[in-house]
Amino acid sequence: MSNATPFDRSHTDGLLSFLAASPSPYHAVANAAAQLEKAGFRQVHETETWDATTGGKYVLRGGALIAWYVPEGALPGTPFRIIGAHTDSPNLRVKPVPDTGAHNWRQIAVEIYGGALLNTWLDRDLGLSGRLTLRDRSTHLVHVDRPLLRVPQLAIHLDRQVNDGLKLNRQRHMTPVWGLGKTEEGDLLRFLAEESGLPVEDIAGWDLMTHSVEPPAYLGRDRELVAGPRMDNLLSVHAGVAALTAAAGHGADAEPGAIPVLAAFDHEENGSQSDTGADGPLLGSVLERSVFARGGSYEDRARAWAGTVCLSSDTGHAVHPNYPERHEPGHHPLPNGGPILKVNVNQRYSTDGSGRAVFAAACERAGVPWQSFVSNNDVPCGTTIGPITAARHGITTVDIGVAILSMHSARELCGADDPYLLANCLTAFLGE
Structure with a gap:
């Protein structure tokens, strides 16, 4: 499609801004929540009683966000349409x-998170981001976005x-430098306190x-590519927010066939087993409470689940x-070439023929081309x-x-x- 007229780039412009402003899962959910707030969504807290009001709502927990829109006329047994993604x-x-440090170099001790391409982190100017937790258990976001490490x-x-084969030792070779001199305990914390x-x-x-x-930036002769960090999987989080706010904007005029949901989890890159991961209870708890807040029973919950469909959107x-x-x-x-349908018969991906029909129908309604992906039999499939x-x-x-x-990689391409x-x-x- 390199010679074709490009589609509207305002969405991709917004993605570049979202990537730059979201260096950590905590920033990603805060920025997603800010966009939802502008669209009329309101935060509800897990420690409070939920009510049966309609409209857009969201829950934040650490680096995870669950947002949903209850249209007028939705029943307790109304099924959900879920976009699943991850923030890490x-x-x-x-x-x-x-x-830490050695030989008069001041360094910061790091642990490798997820399946990083280690060589892409070499000789690259790095900042620091994340969150600080205070003694009252409140949190403060940190974003030092300048060459620091x-x-x-x-x-x-x-x-x-x-050049015949680079082999990196995770413990010895990946420790970043950030200055010269004697290592002092508490040095990083004092620096971050001053920055914050x-x-x-x-x-x-x-x-x-x-x-x-x-x-992040457009790349190529015709600017037909985008290079940037964390596309896996903030690209899907950003698209999911856009889709959910669009669905909410049309919710008042549509029949409540389903309740649209965005579920953006943390910790996908290391197995999803956490209280904010997809293998934790967060999504199920939020959906159940939504059913029960609208006066539903366990039977209503079962009926809603039976009609629910999730598109798990991740890069391929x-x-x-x-x-x-x-x-x-x-x-x-x-x-x-459009989004891809990911298939693996050993259930590393969850797609089957019925799911293919759901995806194909959505692409057809949107006028969007799509492609299929399956792994080479000699190459193990991710999940x-x-x-x-x-x-x-x-x-x-x-x-x-x-x-x-x-x-x-520290910088991906799409x-x-x-x-x-x-x-x-x-x-x-x-909108189905």
Whole structure:
């Protein structure tokens, strides 16, 4: 599609801004919540009693967000249409005792989070982001978005075989530097307290991570590609917010065939087993409470679940021009070819023929092209929140997404039109 007229780029412009403003899962959900608030959604708290009012609502818990819109006329047994996504990305995260160093270099101790492509974090200017927890258990977001840290690679003169195969030791080779001098305990915490305008003695805990300070950008001769961090999977979170707010905008005029939901989880990159992950109770708890708040019974809950469908939206693999042999020969997804349907018969993806029909119908209603993805039999398949959601809640789930290159890199690549096409597909799905 490189010679075709590009689709509306305002959505992709918004994605670039969202990526830049969301260096951590905590920032991502805060920014998503701000967009929902502008569309008339209101936050409800898990510790409070929920009521039967209609309209848009959302729950925040750590790096996870569940948002839904109850239209006028929705019954207790009305099913849900869910967009599933995740807010976390592989990166380097700060250890509990962060101040370290050697040979008069001041360094920060980090732990590898998720399946990061380690070499992409070398010789890259890094900032720090995340959250500080105060003694009263309130949290404060941190976003130091300037060159602060760097993981320096060994010079080729000291490793003449490096181009024949780079092997990085996670413990010894990935510790970033951030200055010179003697290591002092509490140095990082004092720095962050000063950056945040907080008394250092008030900080009781933290969840901190590195991010590349290079901003996302259009790429290529015709600006038909986008390069940026955390597309896996903030691209889907951003598209899901757009789809949900669009569904809410049309909710007053539509028959309440289903209640649209966005479920953006944390910790997908390390298995989803947490209180904010897809394998935790958060989604089920929110949906059940929505049913019961509207006067529903367990029978209503069962009926609602039976009619519910989830599109698990995550990135997938575009065919790589330098490694085509790693891909299934009959399935070569291309950038700007529309969203992909992800299939694995061993249930690493949850799609089946019935789910394919749901996805295809949504794309048809939106006028969006789509593609199929399946792994080469010789290459192990990754997985998503899809199978977890299907198994934990017993709801029909379909795995889809956008085809990208450099997945799990510090900087990924996708087609500039695909975020817009995905958002349109998701909007059509929620409006079914």
